[in-house]
Amino acid sequence: MAFAGKYEFEGDENYDEFVKAIGLPSDKADMGRNCKIVTEVVQNGNDFTWTQHFPGGRTTTNTFTIGKEADMETMGAKKFKATVKMEDGKIVADFPNYRHTAEISGGKLVEISTASGVVYKRTSKRIA
Incomplete structure (x- = not known):
């Protein structure tokens, strides 16, 4: 699957619950809330x-x-080692305390992170 492109944050679900589940400090959590991230792949x-x-x-x-x-x-700026996999057209990486997947769906970049049963979903629209 082709992921190459530039994507702009469009919306997310369960951000506050997710950052709490992974123990992100409140100052970093506040900076990331509704953050207009541009992802370039x-x-x-x-x-x-x-x-x-x-x-x-x-x-x-x-x-x-x-x-x-x-x-x-x-996302909290901690360094680690991981082996990134491709599963059913999705990029999958196991971070230290959450699992992250990314896929292209309907022309959008959809990223899902799961920690302690909490699912965080971020959608970004293609801009280039």
């Missing part, structure tokens, strides 16, 4: 560069190859 076969641009100039970039261990960073 560069894909070359199984190689990905996944960059999130936050208002104010902060950027987080994860570079990975499907099926190979990579250095990653969480």
Whole structure:
């Protein structure tokens, strides 16, 4: 599945419950609430560069190859190692305290993170 493109935050569900479930500090949780994140995905076969641009100039970039261990960073800026997989056309990564999936559905980037039974869903529309 082709993920390459630039996507702008459109909406989310269960943000507050999710950040509480993963123990994100309230200052970081406040910064992320209704944040107009722009996600840029560069894909070359199984190689990905996944960059999130936050208002104010902060950027987080994860570079990975499907099926190979990579250095990653969480939404709370914690570093960890993960092997990103492709399952049924979805990118799947197990972060330290949540599972993250991403897929293209209806031309939109749909990301779902699950922690302690709480499901957080973020939808972004393609802008380029």
